[in-house]
Ligand SMILES: O=P(O)(O)OC[C@H]1O[C@H](OP(=O)(O)OP(=O)(O)O)[C@H](O)[C@@H]1O
Ligand SMILES: Nc1nc2[nH]cnc2c(=O)[nH]1
């Protein structure tokens with residue numbers, strides 16, 4: 001860092017507000033998402049954007065009775081800093097065939113869209129697929145066909161698989 005230059009903030013630091021989500025809440029939100037998707041389908045297969053999309057994909061696929069599940073493996077955030085997107089594994093030939101080469105009848109699932117970079121890359125791979133996320137921030141929202149809850153761009157969502165219960169001091173000093 002040069003003298004006088006502001007330190008680079010991570011996405012989480014830029015997003016000042018915390019939105020912690022419990023397993024219960026996440027399950028309920030995934031089921032609510034499925035209610036909406038049930039009106040759009042049927043789908044030949046679910047494509048989960050790993051890793052965050054794996055949990056909602058399992059719940060949605062269970063509710064919709066879809067048993068063909070594929071992954072597209074993308075790495076971009078190193079904890080909370082987003083770097084270049086890397087496709088570590090593409091969509092399988094079998095899933096591509098089910099979607100007629102363009103993704104028609106396929107359901108892409110991720111936990112959230114933030115900047116929309118991840119979603120945009122997968123949409124380019126499957127332009128005719130339906131893209132669903134549980135949560136959406138305003139920048140990524142136009143990319144998503146169906147989502148449940150919108151949170152502001154300056155919110156950081158904490159998922160249950162990334163968090164643990166811990167002691168929280170009382171609001172008032174010395175109250176402990
Ligand atoms: O809209 P964007 O700004 O691209 O961000 C959204 C993506 O970021 C998170 O994944 P991450 O890259 O952290 O990987 P993970 O799913 O393996 O945790 C999240 O699960 C989305 O896939
Ligand atoms: N856990 C988590 N990962 C993200 N990746 C991009 N935005 C977010 C967010 O708000 N929460």
Ligand SMILES: [Mg+2]
Pocket residue numbers: 049050051052053110118
């Ligand atoms: Mg992800």
